[in-house]
Amino acid sequence: MKLSGEAHKFDLNDINTDYIISGKYKFKTLDMKELAKHVMEDLDPDFYSKIKTGDFIVAGSNFGCGSSREQAPLAIKNAGISAVLAKSFARIFYRNAINTGLPVVECDTDKIEHGDRLEVDLSAGVVRNISKNLEIKARPLPEVMIKILNDGGLAPHFRKYGGFQIY
Amino acid sequence: MVLIPVIILERGIKLSGQTIIEKILSSHSGQTARAGDIVIANVDLVMGQDGTSPLAIRAFNDMGGREVFDPEKVAMVIDHSAPSPNEGVSALHKLMREFAEEKKIKLYDIGEGVCHQLMPESGRVGPGKLVVGADSHTCTYGALNAFSTGVGSTDLAGAMISGKMWFKVPETIKFVCEGKLPERVYAKDLILYLIGDVTADGATYKAAEYTGQAVKALSIEGRMTMANMAIEMGAKAGLMEADEKTFRWLKQYSDEKFTPVTADADAEYAEIRRYDVSSLEPQVAMPHRVDNVTGVSQVAGTPIQQAVIGTCTNGRLEDLRAAASILEGRKIHPKVRLIVAPASKRIYLEAIKEGILQVLVEAGAAVVTPGCGPCVGTHNGIPSDGENVISTANRNFKGRMGNSSANIFLASPATVAASALAGEIADPREF
Numbered sequence A: 001m002k003l004s005g006e007a008h009k010f011d012l013n014d015i016n017t018d019y020i021i022s023g024k025y026k027f028k029t030l031d032m033k034e035l036a037k038h039v040m041e042d043l044d045p046d047f048y049s050k051i052k053t054g055d056f057i058v059a060g061s062n063f064g065c066g067s068s069r070e071q072a073p074l075a076i077k078n079a080g081i082s083a084v085l086a087k088s089f090a091r092i093f094y095r096n097a098i099n100t101g102l103p104v105v106e107c108d109t110d111k112i113e114h115g116d117r118l119e120v121d122l123s124a125g126v127v128r129n130i131s132k133n134l135e136i137k138a139r140p141l142p143e144v145m146i147k148i149l150n151d152g153g154l155a156p157h158f159r160k161y162g163g164f165q166i167y
Numbered sequence B: 001m002v003l004i005p006v007i008i009l010e011r012g013i014k015l016s017g018q019t020i021i022e023k024i025l026s027s028h029s030g031q032t033a034r035a036g037d038i039v040i041a042n043v044d045l046v047m048g049q050d051g052t053s054p055l056a057i058r059a060f061n062d063m064g065g066r067e068v069f070d071p072e073k074v075a076m077v078i079d080h081s082a083p084s085p086n087e088g089v090s091a092l093h094k095l096m097r098e099f100a101e102e103k104k105i106k107l108y109d110i111g112e113g114v115c116h117q118l119m120p121e122s123g124r125v126g127p128g129k130l131v132v133g134a135d136s137h138t139c140t141y142g143a144l145n146a147f148s149t150g151v152g153s154t155d156l157a158g159a160m161i162s163g164k165m166w167f168k169v170p171e172t173i174k175f176v177c178e179g180k181l182p183e184r185v186y187a188k189d190l191i192l193y194l195i196g197d198v199t200a201d202g203a204t205y206k207a208a209e210y211t212g213q214a215v216k217a218l219s220i221e222g223r224m225t226m227a228n229m230a231i232e233m234g235a236k237a238g239l240m241e242a243d244e245k246t247f248r249w250l251k252q253y254s255d256e257k258f259t260p261v262t263a264d265a266d267a268e269y270a271e272i273r274r275y276d277v278s279s280l281e282p283q284v285a286m287p288h289r290v291d292n293v294t295g296v297s298q299v300a301g302t303p304i305q306q307a308v309i310g311t312c313t314n315g316r317l318e319d320l321r322a323a324a325s326i327l328e329g330r331k332i333h334p335k336v337r338l339i340v341a342p343a344s345k346r347i348y349l350e351a352i353k354e355g356i357l358q359v360l361v362e363a364g365a366a367v368v369t370p371g372c373g374p375c376v377g378t379h380n381g382i383p384s385d386g387e388n389v390i391s392t393a394n395r396n397f398k399g400r401m402g403n404s405s406a407n408i409f410l411a412s413p414a415t416v417a418a419s420a421l422a423g424e425i426a427d428p429r430e431f
C-alpha cells in the first residue's frame, strides 16, 4: 500500500486522545463524519479545514496516549488523513488504529517538517520525504497487525475468518 | 550471594522464571508466554461502558456477530454520562439497553457506579483472571492480582464474539516501594510520584508490577488507586500479588476459590526501580500532564474554584472518609464548588450509613450520581474559562473536563478536601 500527501506536523510528544477528539463530543454521537470536524481542535482550531484527503499527521513520541476511545483513530481517518507518523504510539491507540484500518507508522519524525510532501510505502516500511529528498525507515508492524490491516481492519478480518486467524 | 536458579533446556537456552503477567497469559493461552510473544488468550470477563459500547455494538454487527460467546462473561455499564444529559447520549444508552436485553448480558444502568468499581464488586474479578474492558483504566483490577487491560471498541466486539483476544506479552517493570507512608500521604501521592518519575510514556508496551512494604501495607482501595493509574505511565497493566487482605476483600463479593499468581524469584524484568516512601510529601500533578508532578508545598496557595472527589481512582469509601476527616465541622471556602461522586451505589449507601455523606454535605459538597461524575467533561460540573480545578481523578489533560481553557490539578482526596476549605491548593497535613 502506497500513500502520498502533505505532512501536518504537530511538534509535540504525548498528544493524548482528548486532544485528538474531546470527550465532550465523542459521547454524543456515532456519526464519525461529524466527529471528524473536531479532530485536533484544541491544538489547532482550524485543523479540519486544512486537511486535503490523503494528508498525514506527523508528531513526536507517545501519540494517542490516554483513553481507549476508538473515536480517536476514526475521527482522524474520517477527516481524510491517510496515516499517522510518530516516533512512538500509545498501545491502545496503536491497536485501535490498526483495528479500524488507519495505518500508523513509527519512524524518526524529526526528519519531517510541516508542509513536506511525503510518500509512505507501508509494505516496504519506508517513508519518502519528497520535499527533502530523504528516505526514512519505519519500524515494521508485528505480523498479526499487518494481517489485520491488510484485511481492512478487525471487522473485515472477522467477517472473513469468523474469528482471529493470525498465525 | 543469592544463587538464581536457572532452567537449562536441552537446546542449551537458559530460561528464567515468569512474571505475573506471563503466567496469566500462559494459563489463558495454553502456551508458555514470554515477553515479546504474541498469544491468543481466552478472556474471563469483557466489559464496555457508555462511551465505548455503542461503537462496539456497531462493530459487533459489522463483524456478523449474532450471540456473545458467554452472556455471563460480558457486562456493560452506563457510567460516563449517567443520567443522560442530552438526546444524543440518550439514544446511545437506549442502544446499549436493547443490545444487553437481546444478548442477555448484564447491564449496570445509571446510578450503579463507575465500571471499575462495579467489576471488582461483581465478584467476577480476582487473582489469575484475564479481563478486557473498553476503557483505558481497566488496568485497575491488577490490584486484585488479575491481568486486566483497556482495549478499543472493535477489539471489544471481537472479544464479545470469540471470547478471545490477541496480546503481545509485555515486559514488566518492577516498582519496589519500601518504607512507611507518612500521615496524610496516600496511595494516590505514591502513584503520582512514580508517574512523575517514569513519565507518561515510561512504561509504554510494558506491565508495571508494584511491590514492597509500602504497597503491601495499602488497603485494597489504595492498591486499586495505584493499579488504576498504571495507564498514565503508558503501561498495559499494573499488577500486584495477592495476600490475605486480597482474599478477605474478595470474600465479600464472591465464593470462588481463586488461586494467587506470584512472580517467580528468577523472573526477568525490563527494569527494577526502588523507592523509599518514608519522607514522601503529598503530591500534585499540575496542568496539563499527569507526569507534571510536584510536592504540594510547591503549588500551595494556587487559587481554586472547583474541587472534585470521586472517579474510579479515588471515589471509594476510604477516600470519602479521608475527605470527611478534614471537612468535619467545617465549611468549604465560599468561592469553591465541591463536587462528590461516590464510585458505586454500594459505597454511596455505606457512606450514608457511616454519616460521611452528612459531613460532606454539611461542609458544602454537592453530591452527584455514583458514576464518573465530572471526570470526563460530559456533565456534572464543567469548569469555566480560566478556572482552576483540583480533582482526585487520574487525568488532567487540557479539555478533559469539557473546557480546554480550564486548568486541572490532580491530588489525593485529603489534599482536595483541604484545598476546598482553603480556597487554594493546600497541604492536608496542616488540617
Ligand code: SF4
Pocket: B079, B080, B114, B115, B116, B135, B137, B311, B312, B313, B371, B372, B373, B375, B376, B393, B394
Ligand atoms: S471515572 Fe473518569 S477515568 Fe474513571 S472510568 Fe470514568 S471517565 Fe474514565
